Amino acid sequence: MQKIFLLLCLVFFKSLSVFSQKFPITINPGAYTGGFEIDSNGNGTFHQGVKTVLLVPGPHYINTGTGIIVDENHRYGAYIDFTLDQNGNISGISPVASAQLDSVNSATLIFATNQVTIDPAAFKGKYEISTYRHNKETELKGKQTIALIKAQLYYFEDEAYANTIIPGFTSGFYFSITENGIFEEFLSPSYTLQNNNTTMVLNTTVRKIDPAIFPSRNNGIVLCGYGYVPIKKPTDYIFITGLTAYAGYLDDFGKLRPNYFVP
Numbered sequence: 001m002q003k004i005f006l007l008l009c010l011v012f013f014k015s016l017s018v019f020s021q022k023f024p025i026t027i028n029p030g031a032y033t034g035g036f037e038i039d040s041n042g043n044g045t046f047h048q049g050v051k052t053v054l055l056v057p058g059p060h061y062i063n064t065g066t067g068i069i070v071d072e073n074h075r076y077g078a079y080i081d082f083t084l085d086q087n088g089n090i091s092g093i094s095p096v097a098s099a100q101l102d103s104v105n106s107a108t109l110i111f112a113t114n115q116v117t118i119d120p121a122a123f124k125g126k127y128e129i130s131t132y133r134h135n136k137e138t139e140l141k142g143k144q145t146i147a148l149i150k151a152q153l154y155y156f157e158d159e160a161y162a163n164t165i166i167p168g169f170t171s172g173f174y175f176s177i178t179e180n181g182i183f184e185e186f187l188s189p190s191y192t193l194q195n196n197n198t199t200m201v202l203n204t205t206v207r208k209i210d211p212a213i214f215p216s217r218n219n220g221i222v223l224c225g226y227g228y229v230p231i232k233k234p235t236d237y238i239f240i241t242g243l244t245a246y247a248g249y250l251d252d253f254g255k256l257r258p259n260y261f262v263p
Contacts, residue, residue, distance in 0.1 A: 022054035023088030026108040031147035034131030037063045057086045078153050097151040097179030113147040114181025117199040122238045125225025130155035151179045158225040170244045189242035203241040210234045222248050
């Protein structure tokens with residue numbers, strides 16, 4: 001009886017050690033230079049470049065930047081799900097179009113990417129792509145060709161004034177990349193697709209900004225997408241169609257006061 005008890009204890013502790021054991025797995029983002037985090041929805045550490053981490057056996061996921069959960073299974077969101085077995089091997093990658101295993105190392109996951117182009121057209125302001133918010137240089141300007149992960153959801157934002165939250169303010173739109181690596185057609189007035197859906201061209205609208213609507217400020221005013229601008233007379237500015245553009249100023253405490261929404 002004592003031997004059986006000792007045998008059961010041995011099996012229990014052996015099983016416990018298996019489940020608590022951590023294995024090194026490597027995430028290779030390939031051409032993708034945006035941020036990603038592992039098993040966290042925006043509260044962890046965002047990585048760039050090849051990253052090796054220790055994980056226990058079981059289900060895991062990679063947040064590719066936006067933190068968007070479309071449903072509880074992460075489908076059509078900004079996630080790559082996978083499972084790590086008791087030998088440290090990766091399996092069950094989903095979406096299958098977003099990543100694949102290294103051909104010689106089943107503990108290495110490689111992102112599947114495609115080069116796409118964002119053309120701001122007449123819009124001269126700055127913009128952000130959700131997966132690149134965690135870079136040192138988060139703001140983009142002008143025509144950009146970047147690598148995005150296939151079968152993932154992203155967010156475009158024209159809000160250049162960082163850390164500003166305005167209730168009811170619509171500063172961007174969602175878009176997705178298909179399993180073939182091209183833009184998916186969403187019903188949006190903000191952009192059109194060209195070059196076999198590999199290029200997003202922004203649609204723009206001209207609006208006149210009159211500095212007379214603002215209190216006198218030596219540091220100029222803040223325009224959505226343009227940052228601080230010194231406007232002395234009514235001036236035409238180009239904004240992205242369908243998004244809520246604002247003009248405001250910083251008060252004496254450094255807080256943004258968006259007291260004028262561009263019609």
